[in-house]
Amino acid sequence: MTLLVTAATGNLGRLVIDSLIARGADPASIVAGARDTSKAADLSARGVRVAELDYDRPDTVAAAIDGVDAVLLISGSEVGRRIDQHKAVIDAAKDAGVSKFVYTSAPKARTSALVLAPEHKATEELISASGLPSVILRNNWYTENYAGDAAQASETGVLAASVGDGRVASASRADYADAAAVVLLEDGHIGSVYELGGDVSWNFSDLASAISEVTGRPVEYTPLSTDEHAAALESAGLDAATIGFVTALDAGIRDGALAETDGTLARLIGRPTTPLAEGLRAIA
Template identity: 80%
Template sequence: MTILVTGATGQLGRLVIDSLLERGADPAAIVAGARDIARAADLEARGVRVVELDYDRPETVTAALDGVDRVLLISGSDVGQRVPQHRAVIDAARAAGVSQLVYTSAPKATTSDLVLAPEHKATEELIAASGVPAVILRNNWYTENYAADLARAASTGVLAASVGDGRVASAGRRDFAEAAAVVLQEDGHIGEVYELGGDIAWTYADLAAAISEVVGRPVVYTPLSTEEHAAALEAAGLDAGTIGFVTALDAGIRDGALADTDGTLARLIGRPTTPLVDGLRALA
């Protein structure tokens, strides 16, 4: 069985390959797809086959899928361009007759009001229409997403956001990578849509307390209204588009878009998910 990991030089892709190898996969049976293959030299040194795969160049996607049985489609990072990029992989997977396509989606992608959800919803619809046997991994937030908040709070003692009392069921990126590796290697997952999140859904007051524990100084969560948050971001020099995106994300969190957790991630990986404070400590 040959497994292709797209976006293999990204943070999640590398961890998925690590997890596959740790779980006993033959390096020669792993294909690392990368836009810039020079960045994958370390993977090649471990015996992994490296191929060029650029979502924006469908011919590279088709070539990368040659002889591949299972594919992990890691969602692209170019917000606004994801649907055509993902379509290139889905179309190539259908043409190649792959036995399983695994996609990293967003929480409740088909029903969520989260600003990031529409592109994931559209991708899931493309996968369903393609007829390719698939597994959907709806990943909640990575704790690593809070690296900038950690650094800022370490300096200022303040964590400011417009999420209200919204909760986030984050987990470590490695937790989600392990789940992807499990699904890629095991049978019996085709047709499943897994809502994946950390074991505990925490508030930003909890996040402030965890950051305080990690950095060794008091950190206070300061809740802002959307208008106050937008004004603060504007004062920091952010452009209108970025301000709108950030405040929309916070509004989604406030409304519960990232709050659900039912233990599915922990069950898939066979252990508890990484606690918030441990994930932050690794960042620090």
């Protein structure tokens, strides 16, 4: 079985390929799709086939998918452009008759009020309409998302956010990569929609404590109102669109969009998910 991983030179894509090989996949059976193939020389050196795949150039997508049995579509990073980009991959996969199509979505994408959810919802609907044999991986937050916050908080001693007491069931990218590798390699997952998150749902006081533990420097969580947060971001030089996006994300966390966890991720990968402090330590 030939497996295509899109965005293979990204942080998640590389880890998926690592996990596929660790789980016994022949490197020659893996196709690493990359917009810039020069960044995939290390993958090629491991025996992985590298193919140009640019979400904005459907001809490259079709060429990369030709002859592939299973596709992992890692959601694009260009917010606002992802529906058309994802559609190019879905259409090419349908035309190629792939036997398994896996997509990295967002928690409760069809019903969530999270600012990032609409593009994922639209993508899931496109996949459903295509009739592709699919598996949806609704990934919660990556612990690595907080690398910048951790670095800044360790310097200032303050972790400021407008999330209130909202909780996040994060896990490491490696945890989610393992889940993707499992569903790509195993039978029996077609038709499943998996809500994936870490074993522990933590709040920002917990995050501050974890940063303190990892860095050895005292950090306290300072809760802000949305208006206070927006003012602080403005004073830091952020533009209005970015401020609106960041505060909307925090509002979603405050309202519980990332709080739920039921152990599905741990069950899929056959081990506990990476604890918060351990995940931060790996990127400190």
